[in-house]
Amino acid sequence: MSGKLNLKYAVLLPLVLIVTIVLWALPLSAYGIGDLTLVQQRMIAIFVFAALMWMFEIIPNWTTSLVVIVVMLLTVSNKGLGFLCTPEAGTLVDYKSIMASFADPVVMLFMGGFVLAIIASKYGMDAAIAKVLLGLFGKKPKMVLLGFLVVIAVFSMFMSNTATAAMMLAFLAPVLKALPEDETGKVGLALSIPVAANLGGIGTPIGTPPNAIALGALENAGYQISFVTWMSRMVPYVIVMILLAWVLLQLFFPFKSEKIELKIEVKEQKKDWRTYVAWITFFLTILLWVTETWTKINSNVVALIPLAVYTATGVFTKEDIKEINWSVLWLVAGGFALGTGLNKTGLAATLINAIPFSAMNVVLVILIAGVICYFLSNFISNSATAALLVPILVVVGTAMADPAAANHAQFTALGGMFSMIPFIAMCASIAMLLPISTPPNAIAASTGLVKTSDMSKVGIIVGVVGFVLGYFLLTSVWPFPQV
DSSP states (O other): OHHHHHHIIIIIHHHHHHHHHHHHHSOGGGGTOTTOOHHHHHHHHHHHHHHHHHHHTSSOHHHHHHHHHHHHHHHTBTTSOTTTSOGGGOOOBOHHHHHGGGGOHHHHHHHHHHHHHHHHHHTTHHHHHHHHHHHTTOSOHHHHHHHHHHHHHHHHHHSOHHHHHHHHHHHHHHHHHHSOTTOTHHHHHHHHHHHHHHHHGGGSTTSSHHHHHHHHHHHHTTOOOOHHHHHHHHHHHHHHHHHHHHHHHHHHSOOOOSOOOOOOOOOOOOOOHHHHHHHHHHHHHHHHHHTHHHHOOOHHHHTHHHHHHHHHHTSSOHHHHTTSOHHHHHHHHHHHHHHHHHHHTSHHHHHHHHSOGGGSOHHHHHHHHHHHHHHHHTTSOHHHHHHHHHHHHHHHHHHHHSTTSTTHHHHHHTTTHHHHHHHHHHHHHTOOSSTTTOHHHHHHHTTSOOOHHHHHHHHHHHHHHHHHHHHHIIIIISOOOOO
């Protein structure tokens, strides 16, 4: 462990800082981009700094986001260092818009999801729902496996993938211990946890941070996707992928046992009025999310309703606030801040004019972006990958969305920004080759049953099929409506 730290701090950190300083200090002419300003040059250096820090994980990803936001406030905002932030340096960003990244509506949406998950666990709702749902699948091993895949996927649509994986492992652990030593199906059961958790998160805007990053970037670029519209495209995709995973896991790890007994203990909860408030508000929130097109209440606004109700009634206390995953929220905020910097400094427009995005082959751009996202997400955090790539791809998409662009018709025919950005979020979530790829993968590896080769074998097939299916679903079969 100390060797890794020494490598990070003695080699990688100096390397990142040298690259950043060089990019910061180069003469503007060295970039070969006309009309580039000093402020825009600083944004390029900051962006590269964020990319390298996220890729190497020299410090935790969320702290990189905080550093990025602070550096932006000091060097490219209208309230930054006086000798740097001058009108002559270029267009400065309103400092309030950078700080607003912490309270972006999509960050609030995600926070609402965290609150629901915390309350579900606190009041035993998660275990109670899991017991009922898993009970529907009987005791036949292949049906129990399907039950785990379906239930984990559903939970992951509304809870943190990591929390879902940890909870379901707690239910599964006694079963795995009770099965015979030579039961190959145990590996399939253990792998069902990360596969379903990673895939299930794709289903809703709050399922996983890459979804939130994609939605936030689209909103900032003037494109709206409602909660139910996202689900209408992504849930069918999740269903197909879960069925594929079910077949694969049975094929690679067939069961020898004829019956599997599941015993899920549900904590006895005192049935007071707060319990009813917790349950009713939970389901009412989900109902409001999926009926957004009828109620006209924005899903980001809906996310704050449970927080208001739970805090006012004492269901959610000051101790529960500590359970919110602030590190994820701050990581997402860093991605939004980069997007704000790219746009408000004029760097996005400068890049659009300097790089011939509007003449590029759209299919090639989307596929290459997806491959890069998938590859990076296997080695660094899915959230960091999305935070890094989505702002750049919004710039690319903006260029191709221009009616004057040579590839505009092709871009529009393939779903435009509504296809490209959600596809990138999807690619981040289907990356599950290694134990380090996602926390649910690490949780499965912790059982001691899953070899890396087994995980990679399933992961590569799910990844390739998911990539191809996702591309055609979002660009040809059933693209998001362009509104």
